[in-house]
Amino acid sequence: MGARGRPRGFDRDEALAKAVDLFWRHGYEGVSIADLSAGMGIASPSLYAAFGCKEQLFFEAVERFGETNGNRMVSALIGANTARAGVAAMLNAMAECVTTDGKPTGCMITLAATNCSPANDRVVEKLCENRRAVVDALKLRLARAVGDGELPGTTDVDSLATFYATVLNGLSLQARDGATRDALLATVDHAMAAFERVARTNGAPA
Amino acid sequence: MGARGRPRGFDRDEALAKAVDLFWRHGYEGVSIADLSAGMGIASPSLYAAFGCKEQLFFEAVERFGETNGNRMVSALIGANTARAGVAAMLNAMAECVTTDGKPTGCMITLAATNCSPANDRVVEKLCENRRAVVDALKLRLARAVGDGELPGTTDVDSLATFYATVLNGLSLQARDGATRDALLATVDHAMAAFERVARTNGAPA
DNA sequence: CTTTTTCTGTATCGATCCCTAAATAAACCG
DNA sequence: CGGTTTATTTAGGGATCGATACAGAAAAAG
Numbered sequence: 394m395g396a397r398g399r400p401r402g403f404d405r406d407e408a409l410a411k412a413v414d415l416f417w418r419h420g421y422e423g424v425s426i427a428d429l430s431a432g433m434g435i436a437s438p439s440l441y442a443a444f445g446c447k448e449q450l451f452f453e454a455v456e457r458f459g460e461t462n463g464n465r466m467v468s469a470l471i472g473a474n475t476a477r478a479g480v481a482a483m484l485n486a487m488a489e490c491v492t493t494d495g496k497p498t499g500c501m502i503t504l505a506a507t508n509c510s511p512a513n514d515r516v517v518e519k520l521c522e523n524r525r526a527v528v529d530a531l532k533l534r535l536a537r538a539v540g541d542g543e544l545p546g547t548t549d550v551d552s553l554a555t556f557y558a559t560v561l562n563g564l565s566l567q568a569r570d571g572a573t574r575d576a577l578l579a580t581v582d583h584a585m586a587a588f589e590r591v592a593r594t595n596g597a598p599a
Numbered sequence: 600m601g602a603r604g605r606p607r608g609f610d611r612d613e614a615l616a617k618a619v620d621l622f623w624r625h626g627y628e629g630v631s632i633a634d635l636s637a638g639m640g641i642a643s644p645s646l647y648a649a650f651g652c653k654e655q656l657f658f659e660a661v662e663r664f665g666e667t668n669g670n671r672m673v674s675a676l677i678g679a680n681t682a683r684a685g686v687a688a689m690l691n692a693m694a695e696c697v698t699t700d701g702k703p704t705g706c707m708i709t710l711a712a713t714n715c716s717p718a719n720d721r722v723v724e725k726l727c728e729n730r731r732a733v734v735d736a737l738k739l740r741l742a743r744a745v746g747d748g749e750l751p752g753t754t755d756v757d758s759l760a761t762f763y764a765t766v767l768n769g770l771s772l773q774a775r776d777g778a779t780r781d782a783l784l785a786t787v788d789h790a791m792a793a794f795e796r797v798a799r800t801n802g803a804p805a
Numbered sequence: 806c807t808t809t810t811t812c813t814g815t816a817t818c819g820a821t822c823c824c825t826a827a828a829t830a831a832a833c834c835g
Numbered sequence: 836c837g838g839t840t841t842a843t844t845t846a847g848g849g850a851t852c853g854a855t856a857c858a859g860a861a862a863a864a865g
Contacts, residue, residue, distance in 0.1 A: 813860070815856105826848090
């Protein structure tokens with residue numbers, strides 16, 4: 394029942410981590426199998442034997458990215474005591490993630506498949522699902538805030554969630570354009586004005 | 600001095616317009632010469648004779664996109680009587696542009712080269728310059744608002760400009776993910792809360 | 806007319822794309 | 836040891852990439 398046949402000559406986890414870095418840095422279509430083969434340190438037949446095809450490798454890379462980076466945003470959102478603190482923590486976590494030295498700038502989920510040939514629309518759709526999950530988490534948390542009285546009952550939860558998704562994803566574009574971490578953190582602070590204005594609209598406690 | 604030799608058998612402007620549509624819809628690397636040739640209705644030698652190479656055609660397409668779409672945003676920003684109205688008009692113009700039936704969703708300047716292979720970094724840089732010009736226009740307008748007394752003298756013009764650039768570009772990502780025009784217009788309204796909060800910080804008139 | 810110039814259509818070019826067949830190497834089991 | 840299983844190496848296949856060579860066609864110039 395133990396490992397049969399010739400053992401794998403490379404560390405699958407390390408190879409996947411390198412693939413994440415490449416896809417994150419250059420996007421799905423910006424990375425070729427030759428790039429992956431060179432970066433992961435394995436020949437293409439080993440790559441295909443271990444990961445299937447380019448698309449499957451990318452899907453695994455997306456999952457790994459979530460475990461090591463992406464999920465932190467939603468965790469920050471859910472982990473805070475108030476929706477306001479949660480949203481701020483999520484945005485700040487993203488601002489820091491996309492401007493961390495040694496990591497590619499920008500978020501892989503946001504940027505890795507924004508412009509693709511129609512042949513790869515499954516890849517586009519996969520990332521879109523991931524982003525939709527973030528929006529859903531935002532809506533859920535904001536709706537709870539309405540129930541808790543943190544936000545007034547008249548709050549348009551959907552539009553507020555869309556606004557924060559816009560900022561969340563926009564941070565990646567600004568990071569790619571060279572925005573510094575401080576500039577993005579200040580951007581997040583500006584974004585929180587919307588929350589405060591909504592909270593103030595009717596008879597909601599501060 | 601008149602037209603010598605065999606006359607061109609297609610309308611250069613119409614062909615360029617079709618190229619704009621393709622690059623806009625699928626991005627620089629998402630469109631092949633074969634796609635362009637088919638879409639523009641001309642064989643590839645005619646394409647190369649008229650436009651140079653793929654990169655030069657893209658640059659012309661970017662310029663045309665600005666004339667027919669992109670410049671409207673900055674015009675809206677500059678044309679208004681107040682900075683607040685200008686920023687709102689710019690964001691609203693973008694929200695409408697990226698959700699117009701018959702046009703590709705999202706802004707070409709924002710999305711057409713977000714993930715590229717390193718071989719095409721000149722294309723990436725070109726679009727980045729265009730986006731920087733928008734941020735500069737924002738900073739200029741906000742600085743004037745400080746001079747006019749519309750915003751307090753303590754205003755951090757750069758961070759406020761970065762915030763609105765974040766929203767402006769983020770709108771394209773949301774549009775790609777299926778956000779409706781109404782959702783984006785509501786998003787713009789939320790974004791204006793930041794302006795109002797800054798205007799209210801110190802002794803500035805409403 | 807002939808010559809010159811420019812564009813068009815066919816038929817590619819070499820490079821690169823993603824992927825795989827075939828032979829070899831390294832582990833297991835008996 | 837031989838036999839089985841799995842991974843690696845080498846080499847390359849079919850398709851597509853961006854870009855062109857070449858010959859023919861359509862205009863102006865002489």
